[in-house]
Amino acid sequence: MDKKIQLSSKEKGVLLAEGIGTFLLFQIVNIILIVISELFYNNQNFGDINSVIAVLRSDLTHSTFWGIWFFLAVVILIELTVSINVAIKSYQQYEVHKVEKQLEIIAAGKLDQRIDLKVNKKLQGVVNSINLLISNTDEHIEEQKRSEKSKDELITNVSHDIRTPLTSIIGYLGLIESQNYQDIEQILKYTHVAYKKSLEMQNLVNSLFEYANVQHATSKLNSTHFDMVQMLEQLSADFELEAKKRNIKVNVVSDPKRIMMHGDTEKLGRTFNNLITNAFKYGAGATDLYLEAKEEKSEVVVTIANNGRQIPKESLPNLFDRFYRVEDSRSKKTGGTGLGLAIAKSMIEMHGGTITAASDKKLTSFTIRFPLTSEE
Incomplete structure (x- = not known):
């Protein structure tokens, strides 16, 4: 079962600080923009801190105070949303990093392992596809191993089944070749045995050809x-x-x-x-x-x-x-x-x-x- 990624306290702190820092940065920018716009509007000196404070105080009692700060509240809400998205993106990058770590282990040859992480939907689709690919690759490798083992067994069995009649054929024909017989009747006996053993070999070879033919991927039916x-x-x-x-x-x-x-x-x-x-x-x-x-x-x-x-x-x-x-x-x-x-x-x-x-x-x-x- 896939396990959800667990963040350590340090990792949680980093992500939280990144989100809060982004939000605070937006607020500093807001304040700077407000001050600059008010100073321009009132034709005040930027270098005079008292002028800046006076402008901000006048805004608090200004008739457009609520309209200005309502607009500012909307801006802050947007910035808060952006900050949260930044934190989410950072978390997703962390998920990608975790997936990459597990992929490195699998790429090292451990095809019996899978990426057992529960991540965001978009990345989860990729993870599932990778796991399926690994499973299919692993299955293909196992099939190749079984095929190689099957071929080895086939060669062993064929060799054994051919060797037995072939040994008899060579033995009886060897007796005739070396003239180790008594009369024509014994020669006929030897050749008869050799003939019967040859038929056994022919039967085996024909069966092998037939088996190979039906096993071949291109073998077709004439239905x-x-x-x-x-x-x-x-x-x-x-x-x-x-x-x-x-x-x-x-x-x-x-x-x-x-x-x-x-x-x-x-x-x-x-x-x-x-x-x-x-x-x-x-x-x-x-x-x-x-x-x-x-x-x-x-x-x-x-x-x-x-x-x-x-x-x-x-x-x-x-x-x-x-x-x-x-x-x-x-x-x-x-x-x-x-x-x-x-x-x-x-x-x-x-x-x-x-x-x-x-x-x-x-x-x-x-x-x-x-x-x-x-x-x-």
Whole structure:
């Protein structure tokens, strides 16, 4: 909370003396002007003090006495106002001095501090703007730090994920290069492993390019008007054979039967494809996959759920982090890069939407909410 500037006794005395001194100076000037004007009017000698006193005495009994001193009273009131304004200006200069002192501290690098002073309205607007600027600058610096940390983590994770398959590729090809094999069958075994590891690397590189693309500030949406229910039905048809192999029934549910919205169908298709693929890969024991779309007020809500293995509760907050794997060994086995859900989240956010995950013994579900725009 801003604190009002408190003056010390010495500072109060200086400001008071400055105001009173200005007022007294005005009165001295008044007296001098009155004397000069009266002496001129009565043609008296300026050097004769008795003449000056006589003139002042005659004014006290003069018929225009009250008119003259009424005018003088008005002048004194104006001068008093000026004197008060001088004191106020001096106080405001003192406020500026205090603000400058705090700015010097902040300029020295202490961006966690703010100008916590309550000053006059005009200066308060400047102080508030400076505090806002400092806050934005501090936030920008923190964002840069987070970005640098994020880049370092990305490089570390990519290096780790590429090193593992690359080591295997070099190892098996090295055996062939050094002719450390028994027969053609063993050569084929080595090349097969190297090929599989190469596919893992290709999958990771493709995912990285896709993630970098959706994260880029210039990444744009090619929006069209489409039916969300129709998209889910098409996805159901695309995964029909895969579902039959796994003995999973795909259920498409919608309310209403037709939900029109704007969006990039290519990006949304990849997002839903990713979520459905994850359900097949990691939803062990699932018998049903649910693709549901409905309208809720000003939103389109899409849910992709399965009744397979539950995701541990402690893993749910980290699901959309880059390179996060619920079960590292299982994900590696299935070729997961740990980028799929991060990419899905970024694509959904590009559409102004949100995605959340929930999992219990009955269902594991991903719920996506899009803003519903009217048909153009």
